[in-house]
Amino acid sequence: MDSHLELEDGSHVAVMGGGPVGSFFSYFLLQVARRTGLTLHIDIYQPRGFFAVGPKGCNMCGGIISESLVQNLAAEGINLPTPVVQRGIDSYFLHMEVGSVRIETPLQEMRIAAVHRGADPRGAKGNTDCRGFDGYLLELAVAQGAQRVGKRVDGVTWEDGRPQLKTQDGHEKTYDLLAVATNVNTPALKLFEGQVRAFKPPQSTKTYICELYMGRETIQRSLGTSMHVFLINIPRLEFAALIPKGDNVTMCLLGKDIDKGLVQSFFHAPEVTQCLPADWQVPEDFCHCSPKLNIRAALHPFADRVVFNGDCGVTRLYKDGIGAAYRTAKAAAITAVFEGIAAEDFRQHFWPACQYLATDNQVRRIVFAATRQIQERRFLRRGVWRMVAAEQQKAGGLRRMSMVLWDTFTGSAPYRSVFLRTLHAAFWGRLLWETLAGCCSSGLPRREGKRS
Numbered sequence: 001m002d003s004h005l006e007l008e009d010g011s012h013v014a015v016m017g018g019g020p021v022g023s024f025f026s027y028f029l030l031q032v033a034r035r036t037g038l039t040l041h042i043d044i045y046q047p048r049g050f051f052a053v054g055p056k057g058c059n060m061c062g063g064i065i066s067e068s069l070v071q072n073l074a075a076e077g078i079n080l081p082t083p084v085v086q087r088g089i090d091s092y093f094l095h096m097e098v099g100s101v102r103i104e105t106p107l108q109e110m111r112i113a114a115v116h117r118g119a120d121p122r123g124a125k126g127n128t129d130c131r132g133f134d135g136y137l138l139e140l141a142v143a144q145g146a147q148r149v150g151k152r153v154d155g156v157t158w159e160d161g162r163p164q165l166k167t168q169d170g171h172e173k174t175y176d177l178l179a180v181a182t183n184v185n186t187p188a189l190k191l192f193e194g195q196v197r198a199f200k201p202p203q204s205t206k207t208y209i210c211e212l213y214m215g216r217e218t219i220q221r222s223l224g225t226s227m228h229v230f231l232i233n234i235p236r237l238e239f240a241a242l243i244p245k246g247d248n249v250t251m252c253l254l255g256k257d258i259d260k261g262l263v264q265s266f267f268h269a270p271e272v273t274q275c276l277p278a279d280w281q282v283p284e285d286f287c288h289c290s291p292k293l294n295i296r297a298a299l300h301p302f303a304d305r306v307v308f309n310g311d312c313g314v315t316r317l318y319k320d321g322i323g324a325a326y327r328t329a330k331a332a333a334i335t336a337v338f339e340g341i342a343a344e345d346f347r348q349h350f351w352p353a354c355q356y357l358a359t360d361n362q363v364r365r366i367v368f369a370a371t372r373q374i375q376e377r378r379f380l381r382r383g384v385w386r387m388v389a390a391e392q393q394k395a396g397g398l399r400r401m402s403m404v405l406w407d408t409f410t411g412s413a414p415y416r417s418v419f420l421r422t423l424h425a426a427f428w429g430r431l432l433w434e435t436l437a438g439c440c441s442s443g444l445p446r447r448e449g450k451r452s
Helices: 018-035 067-075 131-146 188-194 216-222 262-268 323-336 343-349 351-376 378-393 400-410 416-421 426-442
Strands: 012-016 041-045 087-091 091-096 099-104 112-115 148-149 152-159 162-167 172-174 177-179 203-206 207-211 228-231 237-244 248-255 285-287 292-296 306-307
Touching: 012 018, 012 162, 012 172, 012 351, 018 041, 018 131, 018 323, 041 131, 041 292, 067 323, 087 237, 091 378, 091 400, 099 285, 099 343, 099 378, 099 400, 152 188, 162 177, 162 188, 177 188, 237 262, 237 351, 306 323, 323 343, 323 351, 343 351, 351 416, 378 400, 400 416, 400 426, 416 426
Parallel strands: 012 041, 012 177, 041 148, 091 228, 177 306
Antiparallel strands: 087 112, 091 099, 152 162, 162 172, 203 292, 207 248, 207 285, 228 237, 237 248
């Protein structure tokens, strides 16, 4: 293992994958290199375009850009254009069989962006204004000086200690640094089995995502500018959400062994049907997928001249994967320019950012376990509902449960911060009071001031 490896003027860098993490890495690497007077040549290997309608252009993701990421991108000079943002989300609706309650954004601003990862979903009806988020980021990287190579990598070897990529047409090229930015749904990670010592791919599970066409006006009337989250007691279902966008609504389900029966159970749940138009029926055919999701970090996602980023390395569990891609990609780029490209450089300066996410994910598992307890116990659901409803009726004051749920749903804050807030005595005191009161009454808590 060489501890004195650096990028030099004119070095060649390969990026496998042109999704958010690959585009972010290329964008920041070129920006930082330029500020230091370093000229780099970056090839982004991305065989599939993000501009085709339907599965060919989709990167299989719910498509929520958290408020914290919107702020970070703006600070970087990256302002999402109107065609990319399908709808601004200004609130969340929490639905349970005991009742529904709207949770407003803390700062009363539309700062959460709902986007399509590719162009329009399959079955789209002429929305020519739509632009995919992934395609937009890839264009930014190319504008900085990166080159997109529309070929699939089907071989990785080493030449004098440098990674060499072989494409499907037999072309070979050797690089000074390889950034792997593929997701866990591609077989590309198998190319590194036995090639990168100690690296083990992340563990994954399947989720379910579909796009339901309803039309812009219908969506505005039925779902508005709120993301609708469901805590309902359906076996094997851990989390479900309806995300209004342009002409489509994205449905995301997380759980264990999600199959057609579970999907149908969700569609027909009263809490779901009451959110949808009365005359709307589930279409016989719609755009859907069951992508894999990274649920446990890869082991040793770096080596001399190689770094694994995003889904194929470490990401946030269930939420804000694009935000995690932004943070880890920037850390890898800064490390490569200022510290070096040896395994030890990545271990000291890139790995801490990954460890932070991995540790935070462990806290997320505790939060999800607590959420599951609420889903399975009606009296707890009623207590949560009453507590949130009372907080939303207040013109001021601390909204402890509302903020915990908001940051849990959006991924805008670290899970450890969310968890620590639940340990406050006032949080549990209020929840206990509303739970006991809910056992004695079926109504809402007494109104305490004007609605904010």
